[in-house]
Amino acid sequence: MSTEIASSDVGKRQVKRFLSRIGFVAFLTLVSLFFALPMLWLVTAPFDANPTMSVGIPDWTLSNFQRVFENPQAMRAILNSLIIGIGTMVLVVILGATASYALSRVRIPGRDALLYSLLLLSSIVTGTAAMVPTFQLINVLGLINTQVAVILVITGGLLPTVIFILKDFMDSMPKSYEESARLYGAKPFQILMHVVTPVARPGIAFVAIWTIVQVWANFLVPFILLRSPELQPAAVVMHTFYTESGQADLRLISAFSLLYSLPVILIYFLVNRKFGFRFHGGIKS
Amino acid sequence: MTQVSAIAPGKAKPRRGRRAEDVAGLGKARASLFVAPSLLLIGMFLIFPAVWTVYLGMTDYRLTGVQAVDPQFVGFANYAEALGDSSFWHSLRITLIFVFVSGVAGQSLLGFALAWAVRNLKGIWKAIVEGLALAAWVIPSSVVAFLWIAMLDRRNGTLNTLLQTDGKAWLIDNPLLWIIIFNIWVGTAFSMQLFSSALAAVPPSQLESAKMAGAGGWQQLRDVVLPNIKGHLLTNTLLITLWTFNTFTPYLLTAGGPGNSTEILSVYIYKTAIPGGQLGLGAAISLIMLLINLVVALFYLRVGQGRKSS
Numbered sequence: 043m044s045t046e047i048a049s050s051d052v053g054k055r056q057v058k059r060f061l062s063r064i065g066f067v068a069f070l071t072l073v074s075l076f077f078a079l080p081m082l083w084l085v086t087a088p089f090d091a092n093p094t095m096s097v098g099i100p101d102w103t104l105s106n107f108q109r110v111f112e113n114p115q116a117m118r119a120i121l122n123s124l125i126i127g128i129g130t131m132v133l134v135v136i137l138g139a140t141a142s143y144a145l146s147r148v149r150i151p152g153r154d155a156l157l158y159s160l161l162l163l164s165s166i167v168t169g170t171a172a173m174v175p176t177f178q179l180i181n182v183l184g185l186i187n188t189q190v191a192v193i194l195v196i197t198g199g200l201l202p203t204v205i206f207i208l209k210d211f212m213d214s215m216p217k218s219y220e221e222s223a224r225l226y227g228a229k230p231f232q233i234l235m236h237v238v239t240p241v242a243r244p245g246i247a248f249v250a251i252w253t254i255v256q257v258w259a260n261f262l263v264p265f266i267l268l269r270s271p272e273l274q275p276a277a278v279v280m281h282t283f284y285t286e287s288g289q290a291d292l293r294l295i296s297a298f299s300l301l302y303s304l305p306v307i308l309i310y311f312l313v314n315r316k317f318g319f320r321f322h323g324g325i326k327s
Numbered sequence: 328m329t330q331v332s333a334i335a336p337g338k339a340k341p342r343r344g345r346r347a348e349d350v351a352g353l354g355k356a357r358a359s360l361f362v363a364p365s366l367l368l369i370g371m372f373l374i375f376p377a378v379w380t381v382y383l384g385m386t387d388y389r390l391t392g393v394q395a396v397d398p399q400f401v402g403f404a405n406y407a408e409a410l411g412d413s414s415f416w417h418s419l420r421i422t423l424i425f426v427f428v429s430g431v432a433g434q435s436l437l438g439f440a441l442a443w444a445v446r447n448l449k450g451i452w453k454a455i456v457e458g459l460a461l462a463a464w465v466i467p468s469s470v471v472a473f474l475w476i477a478m479l480d481r482r483n484g485t486l487n488t489l490l491q492t493d494g495k496a497w498l499i500d501n502p503l504l505w506i507i508i509f510n511i512w513v514g515t516a517f518s519m520q521l522f523s524s525a526l527a528a529v530p531p532s533q534l535e536s537a538k539m540a541g542a543g544g545w546q547q548l549r550d551v552v553l554p555n556i557k558g559h560l561l562t563n564t565l566l567i568t569l570w571t572f573n574t575f576t577p578y579l580l581t582a583g584g585p586g587n588s589t590e591i592l593s594v595y596i597y598k599t600a601i602p603g604g605q606l607g608l609g610a611a612i613s614l615i616m617l618l619i620n621l622v623v624a625l626f627y628l629r630v631g632q633g634r635k636s637s
Contacts, residue, residue, distance in 0.1 A: 070444060070456055073437070077459035077512065079485060080474040084466075087477075095480035096488055141365040148349045148358035160369060165566075166620040167377045168573040170593035174600045174609040175376035175383055198372025201365050220350040233351040259467035262575045266601060280469040281579060284476065299470045310465040311458075 084303065087296035094292065106297035116298050118272055119279035122189065123302075126264065126275050127257040129193045134204050134253045137197070139246055142208035143238060147217075157206060164202035169262045177266050187269045195263050200256060204249050211245030212238075251313055255306050276302045377617060383610035390604035398607065405611035414587060415612065418595040421503055422572065425510070425591050430571030433511035435563055438518020443548070446526050457519070464516035472579030475509050498581060502589045506577040513576065518563055525559035526552065558631075565627040569620060592616055 087093035088107070090100035110116045145153055169176075176195055177186075185191035215238075223237045239246075261277040268274045271282065280302060284290050353361070384405055386398040409415045441460065445453045463471070478485045479497040487493050498505055529552055537551045553560075575593045583590040583598060590598065596616065600609025 066444065069440070070452065073441060074456055074459055077456075077463050080471075080478045080512065081459070081462060081466075082485065083474055083477045084470070095477040095483040095485075097485045137365045137368065140361040144353060144358035144361035147351060148353055148355060150355065150358055150362065162624060163377070164369075164373060165569055166617065166624055167373050168569070168620065170573045170575050170596065171613055171616040171620055172373075172376045172380070173593075174596060174606055174613045175380045176372065177601065178383060178388065178606055178610075179372075179376055179379065194368065195372050198368045201369050202373070205365060217350040224350065224352060230352045230354075230357070238351065255465075259465075261467075261469050261579065266597075277467055277469045280467075280473070284473050285582075295473065299473065303466045303470050306465055306467065307462060310461070 083296070084299055087292065088300040090296070092293075093296050106293045107301070109291075109294050110297045110301060113294060113298075115271060115279060116294065119274060119276040120302065122273060123258055123275035123277070126189055126192050126196075127254045129189070130196050130200070130257045131250050131253045133193060133197045134200055135246055135250050138201055138204035138208050138249060139239075139242065141201075142205045142212055143234070143242075145205065146209050146212035147220075157209065160202040161206055164199060167199075169199065169260075173262065173266055176263075180267055186267060187273065189268070189273055191267050192264050192275075195267065196257055196260060200253060204253065207249055207252075208242075208245055211248075212242060215241055248313070251309060255309060258306050380610050380614045380617065383607060384614045385611075386607045388606040388610070390601070390606060392604075394607075401607070405608045408608060409612050409615070414590070415595070417587065418590050418592050421589070422592045424503065425507060425577075426568060426571045429507040429510040430514070430567040431564060433507065434514045434518050434567055434571075437511060438515045438520075438563075439522045441515065441519045442522035442526055446523065457516075457523075460516040460519055463512050464514065468513070468576040469579055471513060472576065475505075475512075475580055479505065499585050502581055502585060506580060506589050506591075509580055510571065510574065510577065514567070514570070518567065521559055521563050522556070525556040529555045561627060561631055565624070568623055572619065572623070573616075 082097040083095075086097050086100045089102055089104070090098070091103040091105065092101060093106070144150070145157065150156075180186050180191045180195070183191075185194075219237050219241060220233050223233050228237070259277060261281065264275050265278050265281070268278065271279070274282070276298075280295075280298065283295050283298065349358070385400060385402055387394045387401050387404075388398040389395050441456060445456055448456075466474075476498075481487070481494060481496045484497075486497065487495055533551050533555070534547060537547050542550065573593060574591075575597070577589055577591060578594045578597065581589040583594040587595075592612070593616075596609050596612050599612065600606050603609075
């Protein structure tokens with residue numbers, strides 16, 4: 043009697059385990075499909091001789107990419123993204139690194155309060171909430187429709203986060219290198235150039251890549267500040283491609299989408315593998 | 328993402344006893360000089376606009392015309408206009424629905440479910456699921472928006488082909504629902520990653536002893552996991568709320584339409600101020616948005632501090 047109950051119990055448990063296993067696999071499959079479905083088009087259409095809005099086995103060709111390379115606006119857009127991205131990156135890295143080093147090593151009054159309030163501010167004063175005053179400020183400064191304006195505005199938004207990341211990094215750097223360099227008579231500037239910079243290189247590289255990824259995808263700031271199509275980065279031109287003319291050129295759009303997305307996807311997965319979870323978030327609008 | 332650890336209420340790092348020492352001999356004067364350029368830029372392009380909004384919102388600034396050159400001070404007229412306008416309240420209402428359904432509920436729940444589901448998986452399955460969610464998060468928003476436009480296309484869209492519902496215009500029939508689904512798709516990776524690292528930090532010994540005591544999956548989740556990841560839950564909710572509230576990406580998908588059915592607050596501000604040219608009114612609504620952001624952040628900081636002291 044008791045063994046019967048036990049065995050039926052075991053049977054029930056096995057059925058239950060089997061069912062939960064099926065539920066588990068079904069969940070993962072459904073979720074994977076949900077994420078994959080919109081992306082399929084990005085994988086097939088760029089290689090299709092006659093791409094439509096639907097996903098299908100492509101009529102294999104690379105001529106769509108040729109079309110992008112021959113389109114001056116598309117190439118100009120990628121170049122603009124590079125100019126804005128690298129410009130912002132250089133500014134952010136130089137300003138962020140010097141500021142965070144000073145904040146890490148020198149006890150400036152009110153330092154911690156300053157850092158936290160800046161960080162809080164940067165998450166409250168977002169690109170969307172501050173779009174009107176920023177637009178008006180750039181107007182008044184006479185910088186409207188210039189790439190410098192885009193670089194300055196994005197830099198101001200990213201700097202608090204970057205200083206925070208880099209200060210954390212500099213705090214974890216041993217001070218003994220600088221101490222011994224100083225014992226041997228190195229001047230502060232020499233210490234910065236030849237001791238601190240090489241040791242801080244991983245942190246700086248991380249911030250540089252993070253900045254480029256942020257700027258590359260940023261749509262709102264250039265969308266509001268740049269009017270001339272020849273100044274706009276890929277994020278804005280991509281939007282123009284599919285909203286402007288009546289009949290969208292899907293051959294151009296598909297190949298351009300892939301070329302524009304691929305760098306960040308590659309960077310992201312490489313960096314994510316290397317640095318792990320820290321590489322997330324920021325301004326995404 | 329360091330912002331996480333920074334804002335995470337009650338998660339401030341324990342201060343080390345070691346005092347900061349100026350080992351390179353920089354000195355306070357030079358150190359201040361190092362910090363000054365950053366502060367100047369942050370001050371000009373982050374803090375000043377926020378403060379200036381207060382003034383702009385009290386003027387009748389316009390993009391063109393007389394008020395562009397010679398704006399008048401109008402006091403609280405803009406606020407009266409905004410608060411008396413049903414389209415503002417409509418925008419606020421759908422923003423709340425958007426934030427709660429797509430962000431707080433959708434992204435957090437799906438992100439947690441994914442993190443929980445793949446926590447013990449190794450190899451290809453984990454890589455596929457996480458990789459797909461991450462790709463959705465990193466592809467630039469203007470591309471992502473077009474991918475969804477293509478998928479939901481009326482005539483040839485993949486969804487209509489799959490469901491054999493040719494001619495169904497999803498973005499016209501249920502626009503709010505689709506920007507909600509779209510936003511879940513875009514943002515779930517963040518919650519998934521955050522909860523993955525949170526789950527990895529749950530002490531295995533506690534899980535083991537719960538299992539030994541015969542706790543099922545749900546019980547383990549409720550009694551062991553959730554108490555351990557409270558801090559992460561709070562951080563996740565704070566960031567998701569702020570980001571979803573401030574996102575502009577749905578504009579790329581629907582441009583606020585059809586009509587004003589997807590005009591969330593960020594899109595409403597944009598349409599009022601820039602194509603609409605009413606900068607003063609736009610600034611007034613911006614200030615309302617900034618204040619909501621501030622309240623949300625302070626609220627979570629408060630809750631976090633309460634947690635820490637108890």
